[in-house]
Amino acid sequence: MDKCVENKLNELREYLKKIEYINSSIALLQWDSMINMPKKAIQYRSQMLGYLSGESYKLSTSEEIKGYIEYFKDIDGLNDTEKAIISNIRREYERTKKIPEKEYKDYVMDGSLSGSAWEEAKEKSDFKIFEPHLKKMVEYNQRFVEYWGYEGNKYNALLDIYEPGINTEKLDALFGQLRDAIVKLLKKIRESQYKPNTEFFTKSFSKESQEVFAKKIMDKMEYDYKGAGRFDESVHPFTTNFGNKDVRITTHYYENDFRSALFSFIHESGHAIYEQDIPDDLQGTLLATGASMGIHESQSRFYENIIGRSKAFWEFFYPKALEIFPQFKGVTLDEFYDGINDVNPSLIRTEADELTYSLHIIIRYEIEKALINGDIEVKDLPRIWNEKYKEYLGVESENDAEGVLQDVHWSDGSFGYFPSYALGNLYGAQFLKKMEENIPELFTEIAKGNLNIVHNWLKDNIHKYGAIYKPVDLIKKVTGEELTAKYFIDYLNSKYTGIYSK
């Protein structure tokens, strides 16, 4: 490459590092505000966050960055990484530049206040506390959509943030097939005579013993929570990171349910190893992150469900669980396996079974689409929420905390994110198909506790690329096919027919 181009690239890399340092600082301030911050500090903290976000905004929309974008527009001979760096900053520049700086700063600050209003509202189970904040966040997003412009549905502008290449047309099709298949399977299951036993999960399990067991699994997953990460407690489990050597997860323990913290540990560890695997040379390029939110969720949900709720996984781990938890005395592996795969339409998304989970997402997808298009109003959300839950899942919440207030996402305005979870299911099953082609002995090895073969495959095929490839390109590169709902539907049919045809 031309010496001159090379210098310019190095210069750009130095510039991008500054954005990454600020973004990492923001992420740490946010993590701290969820984990450590005393309550009275919220106002000052949100001012700090507002200021840093403004600085990040300035750097991403500066004349300097514009100069880089223009310089590299006509440069040939860049490799995939370099091309991705350029197209990524262009994309961010164009999106960010369209929002006035003041408005963006206010958005971040209001998002921080809204976050603590949500926490309080959830604690008191009172939607009214959260309502004015949520209304604000919806309005911000409606204005942003207009600034950005969109093709077809307004909601497409938001989908594009988290899953470039996906739009409501595609989602309506994919989610339509998925919903039909799930509804059909649910009907079969309801008609089945068999009902897995789950009562042994709701005995008392101390926090300490849950942690000991979770560590055994995280160790096998190769999430380095000691040297390059940590885990803490928070209201809502999440993963965050500041570089690839400080990747933190959180969980929420329930002493009267064995499953909750366990599967959230596995889920968040799936996110965490993705971030830890992203190579050093992508750090500071703004590509040191997942290919998309959907791909990120594909990793967490792959571990949580496809691996973590498989028979093979528990062939290895169930004997270990028995050593720690006398609560399971007399429960066979088959009973345990059926129990963790019990299908039971319920209110809380994060506690949902693998089969009905996607219905939770489809509900949020429909609500978000309608909110952003102005077809429904924030004040009507508790009613709409309950109607949809009754219709799709046949359950009704008794209060806002286990209804419309259950999830954190809307509090900071992350509309368009939820579909990622269901897309993650589809990506995951499509990856599994390929993984089994490459490693025919996959589940035999898992049954021996050799989760490293799963990790290695994911690292080599997905993690090591960070955000170099768009999800639409990555899925093709890895599996040779475009995203389809087929494999996930096949997987669900095969697994749940197996369990429920006893």
Added chain:
Amino acid sequence: MDKCVENKLNELREYLKKIEYINSSIALLQWDSMINMPKKAIQYRSQMLGYLSGESYKLSTSEEIKGYIEYFKDIDGLNDTEKAIISNIRREYERTKKIPEKEYKDYVMDGSLSGSAWEEAKEKSDFKIFEPHLKKMVEYNQRFVEYWGYEGNKYNALLDIYEPGINTEKLDALFGQLRDAIVKLLKKIRESQYKPNTEFFTKSFSKESQEVFAKKIMDKMEYDYKGAGRFDESVHPFTTNFGNKDVRITTHYYENDFRSALFSFIHESGHAIYEQDIPDDLQGTLLATGASMGIHESQSRFYENIIGRSKAFWEFFYPKALEIFPQFKGVTLDEFYDGINDVNPSLIRTEADELTYSLHIIIRYEIEKALINGDIEVKDLPRIWNEKYKEYLGVESENDAEGVLQDVHWSDGSFGYFPSYALGNLYGAQFLKKMEENIPELFTEIAKGNLNIVHNWLKDNIHKYGAIYKPVDLIKKVTGEELTAKYFIDYLNSKYTGIYSK
């Protein structure tokens, strides 16, 4: 005031907020790196810190700030706060501007690396690990001193950072009197037949019970560690804050010594209430901090020793301690009081008794002065350290961890800070004199647990001013006199003659 001047002042206040947001972010990143950060993250974290420090540097040395300094140079009619804001930014501008930006950034980054080298060195009790880092930090400071310029002794340039108005000439005099008085008292004590019993302190005290008891004291001190603060564990106890509503302290528990965590809780809480008391309208002006490090230490050491090691204090708290700690069964209040005031020259500064404590500081003062002036070399420190400890305190360390490596301060280059601790003793006794004049029933009230009268006095006379007044002006304003060693020496003589003339 002129509308135009008022606008300019408001503009300046907005500008200064930015510096404070960055400085608070830096403080949070540093706190996190001591409390939460996984080890492998140190490199990236120090890059983040380096970047943010560079930004803070830029803001403090910008053309804009220069413009403000020049604008306000000839403006009359400013109130004390406004004058202090201007003189403070001028002082910082002049000091900071003289250090090249690159060098300052490197200094902060190297300081972060040096901090973790110190931690490792202390853990392994191996000075060699720390030596090259410490050498670097000394050299930075030697260069800085030359950039800044100095009158008389080179070390004066560093003293001026932490205690404006103090120089080696004054210190030599104050510390000289202090040393002579302590040595004389020590001689008397050595000749005394009486030796307080302390063996009941070294039974086993669980962390949990220590925490329960510490909370009772912090509650009475009115340190709001729930809503506007928190406490954690760290190798070396410290206090940090991000605004006045997020003031965090740390401690280090020893299960086999009742005194260590207890008095560090009291000490750090003394710092913490100072920061919490600084009014909202000083926040974001760069004056929302203590008047100086010496004044800050006067508050912490006032609570730790003058209050926390007084008979009156324990008249109230000892019965509470007895409820929690059966370890003290049969120990009378007098025995307990004599025990916490046992004079016992020893190796560790933070564990030192009130009387010999200042000798630890005088040793560091002499070493720092010699280091900065190039009279001694870093590599010789362990030997010099041990010689001085033998000479002044009659004790000898068996390893580096309890010798030259015991304190964190030098690791990030904070030379000139140590004298603050002994100055804090002097300020504190001088404040006490005045406080007793104002409140003759002071110790009677303390004996009833009414620590709020102490807190109110300190708040009204010291805390509420933040850094508006220089220490040299503040001590005069509050006590009507210049700083003197007299009151502290009187206090020591009276207290320790009382205890040891049994």
